[in-house]
Amino acid sequence: MSDQPPKSYLHVIRERYCKGCNICVAFCPKKVLALKSGKVFAERPWLCIGCKMCELRCPDYAIEVRAAEPEPDKGANGAEQDYCLPPEACDD
């Protein structure tokens, strides 16, 4: 089994170009997108699988999907480390 964290995605919406045609909403296989006040937004971004159907089908290049940057490495034991403290300050 992979110990990689699940990928997450950012949805960049260019509201100026979005005409609220609903195409991306209809093509999204995971029902991530919705319309509000005539513009699309990511209503359930955590469900996104990064297939880019929305981006490919938008006739106005108004939506772009990007892989979110992974969290910074938290060290060998998974705990946050504060390198500003002297080592003895970290002892329990």
Ligand code: SF4
């Ligand atoms: S397909 Fe493009 S223009 Fe149509 S609602 Fe989606 S983002 Fe907006």
Ligand code: SF4
């Ligand atoms: S990338 Fe795929 S799953 Fe994610 S919002 Fe677009 S169509 Fe939906």
